[in-house]
Amino acid sequence: MKRKTTLAVTALGAALALGLSACGGGTASTPSQSGAASAGGGAKGEFNAALTQVFNPSDKKGGILKFANAGDWDSLDPGDTYYGYSWNFIKLYGRSLVMFKPAPGKESSQLVPDLAENLGTPSDNAKTWTYKLRAGVKFEDGTPITSKDVKYGVLRSLDKEVFPDGYTYFNDTLDLPKDYKGPYKSKGVNTDKAIETPDDQTVVFHLKQSYSGFDYFAQLPATIPVPEAKDTGAKYKEHVISSGPYKFDKNDIGKGFNLVRNDQWDQATDPNRKALPDGYQVSTNVNADDIDNRLLSGDLHVDIAGTGAQPATLGRVLTDPALKANTDNPTITRLWYTSINGNVKPLDNLDCRKAVEYAADKVAYQTAYGGEFSGGQIATSLLPPGIPGHADINPYPAGADNHGDVAKAKEALTACGQPNGFETNIAYRAERPKEKATAEALQQSLAKVGIKLTLKPFPQADYFALYAGKPGYAKDNKLGLALNGWGADWPDGYGFLQQIVDSRVIRDTGGSSNISVRDPEVDKLIDQASLETDTAKREPIWAQIDQKVMDGAYVLPGLWAKSLLIRGKGVTNVYVSDATGMYDYVNMGLQ
Amino acid sequence: MVTYIIRRLIWGVFMLAIVSMITFMIFFLVPRLAGATSESLATRYVGRTATAEQVKIAAEKLGFNDPLVVQYGRFAKGIVAGADYDYGPGVERCPAPCFGYSFLTRLPVWPDLLDRLPVTISLALGAAVIWLIAGVATGVVSALRRGSFFDRAAMSIALAGVSLPIFFTGIVSLVVFSYGRPLAFAAPGGSFTPFFDNPAQWAYSLILPWITLAFLYAAGYARLTRSGMLETMNEDYIRTARAKGLTERVVVFKHGLRGALTPILTIFGLDLGLLMGGAVLTESTFSLPGIGKYAIDAITNQDLPKVMGVTLVAAFFVVVANLVVDLLYAVVDPRVRLT
Numbered sequence: 001m002k003r004k005t006t007l008a009v010t011a012l013g014a015a016l017a018l019g020l021s022a023c024g025g026g027t028a029s030t031p032s033q034s035g036a037a038s039a040g041g042g043a044k045g046e047f048n049a050a051l052t053q054v055f056n057p058s059d060k061k062g063g064i065l066k067f068a069n070a071g072d073w074d075s076l077d078p079g080d081t082y083y084g085y086s087w088n089f090i091k092l093y094g095r096s097l098v099m100f101k102p103a104p105g106k107e108s109s110q111l112v113p114d115l116a117e118n119l120g121t122p123s124d125n126a127k128t129w130t131y132k133l134r135a136g137v138k139f140e141d142g143t144p145i146t147s148k149d150v151k152y153g154v155l156r157s158l159d160k161e162v163f164p165d166g167y168t169y170f171n172d173t174l175d176l177p178k179d180y181k182g183p184y185k186s187k188g189v190n191t192d193k194a195i196e197t198p199d200d201q202t203v204v205f206h207l208k209q210s211y212s213g214f215d216y217f218a219q220l221p222a223t224i225p226v227p228e229a230k231d232t233g234a235k236y237k238e239h240v241i242s243s244g245p246y247k248f249d250k251n252d253i254g255k256g257f258n259l260v261r262n263d264q265w266d267q268a269t270d271p272n273r274k275a276l277p278d279g280y281q282v283s284t285n286v287n288a289d290d291i292d293n294r295l296l297s298g299d300l301h302v303d304i305a306g307t308g309a310q311p312a313t314l315g316r317v318l319t320d321p322a323l324k325a326n327t328d329n330p331t332i333t334r335l336w337y338t339s340i341n342g343n344v345k346p347l348d349n350l351d352c353r354k355a356v357e358y359a360a361d362k363v364a365y366q367t368a369y370g371g372e373f374s375g376g377q378i379a380t381s382l383l384p385p386g387i388p389g390h391a392d393i394n395p396y397p398a399g400a401d402n403h404g405d406v407a408k409a410k411e412a413l414t415a416c417g418q419p420n421g422f423e424t425n426i427a428y429r430a431e432r433p434k435e436k437a438t439a440e441a442l443q444q445s446l447a448k449v450g451i452k453l454t455l456k457p458f459p460q461a462d463y464f465a466l467y468a469g470k471p472g473y474a475k476d477n478k479l480g481l482a483l484n485g486w487g488a489d490w491p492d493g494y495g496f497l498q499q500i501v502d503s504r505v506i507r508d509t510g511g512s513s514n515i516s517v518r519d520p521e522v523d524k525l526i527d528q529a530s531l532e533t534d535t536a537k538r539e540p541i542w543a544q545i546d547q548k549v550m551d552g553a554y555v556l557p558g559l560w561a562k563s564l565l566i567r568g569k570g571v572t573n574v575y576v577s578d579a580t581g582m583y584d585y586v587n588m589g590l591q
Numbered sequence: 592m593v594t595y596i597i598r599r600l601i602w603g604v605f606m607l608a609i610v611s612m613i614t615f616m617i618f619f620l621v622p623r624l625a626g627a628t629s630e631s632l633a634t635r636y637v638g639r640t641a642t643a644e645q646v647k648i649a650a651e652k653l654g655f656n657d658p659l660v661v662q663y664g665r666f667a668k669g670i671v672a673g674a675d676y677d678y679g680p681g682v683e684r685c686p687a688p689c690f691g692y693s694f695l696t697r698l699p700v701w702p703d704l705l706d707r708l709p710v711t712i713s714l715a716l717g718a719a720v721i722w723l724i725a726g727v728a729t730g731v732v733s734a735l736r737r738g739s740f741f742d743r744a745a746m747s748i749a750l751a752g753v754s755l756p757i758f759f760t761g762i763v764s765l766v767v768f769s770y771g772r773p774l775a776f777a778a779p780g781g782s783f784t785p786f787f788d789n790p791a792q793w794a795y796s797l798i799l800p801w802i803t804l805a806f807l808y809a810a811g812y813a814r815l816t817r818s819g820m821l822e823t824m825n826e827d828y829i830r831t832a833r834a835k836g837l838t839e840r841v842v843v844f845k846h847g848l849r850g851a852l853t854p855i856l857t858i859f860g861l862d863l864g865l866l867m868g869g870a871v872l873t874e875s876t877f878s879l880p881g882i883g884k885y886a887i888d889a890i891t892n893q894d895l896p897k898v899m900g901v902t903l904v905a906a907f908f909v910v911v912a913n914l915v916v917d918l919l920y921a922v923v924d925p926r927v928r929l930t
Contacts, residue, residue, distance in 0.1 A: 233679020
């Protein structure tokens with residue numbers, strides 16, 4: 001018995017020793033090694049080096065890029081995904097009709113053709129959009145991609161029972177047959193009045209109403225072609241058939257997946273992608289702090305979520321010049337703001353709303369969200385700087401030091417007949433500590449002019465459906481202010497503004513993100529922009545809308561969000577895309 | 592003996608049914624009592640700009656409009672008889688035991704659980720071997736050298752082991768022994784390799800989680816063994832054994848340690864059973880895709896079929912561990928008779 005025990009212990013020890021020695025003696029190249037090489041090569045990094053230019057440019061091929069995600073994808077299926085990072089990453093295995101230009105900074109907001117030869121051609125007053133596909137593009141199995149595959153991809157994405165995660169842009173805008181529910185449930189229904197495919201290379205979209213920005217819809221992952229014969233519905237995400245430079249090798253949903261080169265992809269058909277690494281290794285559901293540590297050590301190349309470093313890492317990185325030099329701090333197209341509800345007295349008076357605008361301490365707002373680097377840049381209007389059409393306006397300056405202009409606020413209170421201030425409630429999402437801190441900061445700063453706020457937390461899941469976003473409830477419960485936030489699906493005035501300033505999206509049943517802007521003039525401007533197909537004429541209209549909403553003081557802008565991104569060691573072609581507010585994954589490589 | 596085992600197994604099935612009902616009530620009934628509607632529950636499982644119509648469709652698809660009894664009956668039937676699932680182009684059979692489909696990934700839960708079990712078993716068994724050997728050995732030596740420097744030092748370290756949470760020791764150990772530092776000998780987090788793919792890589796990927804988890808448990812075992820040994824070594828039969836002229840090694844290991852093992856066995860069985868249901872903090876800290884990580888992700892996302900599945904699997908291991916411990920009592924302690 002004793003000898004058996006001894007043998008067992010010895011065997012265990014030997015196994016461990018073998019394991020350790022095997023790992024210690026490995027010869028595989030690691031990211032940290034390549035990173036060290038780069039340091040010697042003279043590519044010197046500095047803070048924000050990848051904001052407006054390509055950091056570490058290279059055309060060198062080879063290597064495996066390692067990505068990690070603290071959470072999990074909603075879905076890898078192009079018809080069922082709604083995360084910004086997923087739309088960024090999907091370009092590696094799928095080609096939509098149009099895509100954002102793979103370039104740093106403002107240039108990245110331009111749309112360029114991808115699967116299509118050109119951007120869409122509008123006709124019938126922008127109610128019809130036609131795209132011609134490039135010749136010679138194939139699926140990973142060698143089958144040529146036709147317009148019917150694009151049409152099928154869009155149609156299947158309409159089935160919100162099978163694909164509940166995705167957006168409803170196509171459901172809402174295409175001129176579909178009545179009660180059409182997608183190709184699974186509405187089998188055999190003729191859908192040519194919505195999408196026509198007159199030949200294998202042409203796809204024509206017919207809309208219910210004119211929409212000048214349809215090219216932005218054409219860049220959505222739902223226009224990535226899906227071969228009907230290989231469609232497995234809700235299970236398609238387990239193996240998406242690739243039309244891009246990489247295809248799935250292994251996919252353990254919830255754990256991670258690998259991409260390898262797609263030998264059917266032809267560089268000649270694709271002017272946008274370099275396809276530099278030999279493959280991608282993606283881990284999901286990884287501890288967020290662990291991701292930061294691995295990025296800093298060089299064990300990992302990219303934090304795929306692209307939302308920035310964790311609080312535990314921020315202090316360490318920002319105080320160490322060497323570490324900070326390896327980071328970028330982009331302003332993203334997200335606004336943290338407070339809705340000022342004109343349905344609640346006395347905020348039905350413009351001057352009372354203006355008093356809130358002037359009295360708010362913007363620095364305290366910023367501090368509540370985590371400060372300059374991870375919270376954001378103090379916002380002076382709605383439209384973030386990354387959205388084309390943005391104009392620098394500041395109708396309600398918050399004093400020289402941004403701590404609020406008490407004198408102006410008191411003037412406004414007098415003008416609205418409430419010289420001693422008034423009482424109202426402020427709603428926020430109970431699960432969000434930053435919103436609670438912001439509500440407290442506003443409570444303190446508005447108290448300086450006599451506006452007394454009572455904090456009202458509500459559950460996040462029902463915030464818009466039952467509480468702050470339900471007009472009747474908000475009015476009855478005097479929710480004069482409500483914390484809010486909005487990020488654009490793409491850098492365009494329509495995508496950013498329409499859902500938060502168009503009064504026609506407000507429903508009595510609740511659920512709308514717009515809980516305070518009710519201005520017919522704003523609605524008219526949105527319609528005007530929707531019909532304007534000339535980009536140069538359309539973009540100034542977004543600035544007009546921004547000015548109009550601010551003039552009405554329906555919204556107290558807080559911050560244009562920022563994140564602190566860590567550049568992976570040894571990664572080439574690193575740049576921040578304004579279109580996504582994160583690193584563009586499409587042309588990254590390894591030294 | 593056989594009658595005893597059969598009776599315990601039936602009792603175990605009954606226990607699992609109770610656990611499933613309580614879990615179901617916590618996650619399905621309590622929100623209803625707090626005012627949640629079918630639609631408000633369904634909003635968690637649709638896209639972030641879903642329309643009211645989309646939410647309605649999701650509520651119907653997930654069965655939230657049915658009475659709770661019907662919803663529970665459907666879940667229980669799936670485990671016993673399997674269920675059908677409409678995945679779009681067709682309907683697929685989810686064979687028994689079917690724990691349903693994730694509300695978020697819309698993939699079956701049972702294969703997920705089976706996929707994650709090897710990670711949890713690898714972690715739990717490896718750590719158990721380390722903590723049992725280290726903990727019991729330390730406890731025995733401490734008891735035999737009561738009051739010595741070794742005893743005091745070992746018990747102080749044991750106290751630290753019990754007191755420090757895994758998310759602290761885990762992150763510190765990763766920072767010190769991984770991430771390419773001078774002392775690095777272990778794999779970074781999230782690098783699990785299955786045993787049958789590469790045993791050496793398997794051990795390499797788990798060595799740090801094993802040691803960290805074992806540090807927590809070994810501390811308790813060392814203290815428990817020490818107190819048990821101190822008590823046993825003062826028993827009359829130990830004096831008798833010495834009087835018979837047996838060597839000290841035989842007295843300590845054959846008579847003393849055996850007597851002190853019974854409570855350790857009880858605790859060990861329960862600890863191992865609980866860990867088989869997922870070492871939540873260890874798996875989260877080291878990003879190991881085991882049952883514990885699966886559980887915490889399911890709870891965070893309120894993915895109810897996953898929560899139900901993982902709770903039942905964890906309860907199953909606890910029930911089995913209890914049965915095995917009771918059976919082993921009879922082996923370790925001849926005075927125990929199972930009836």
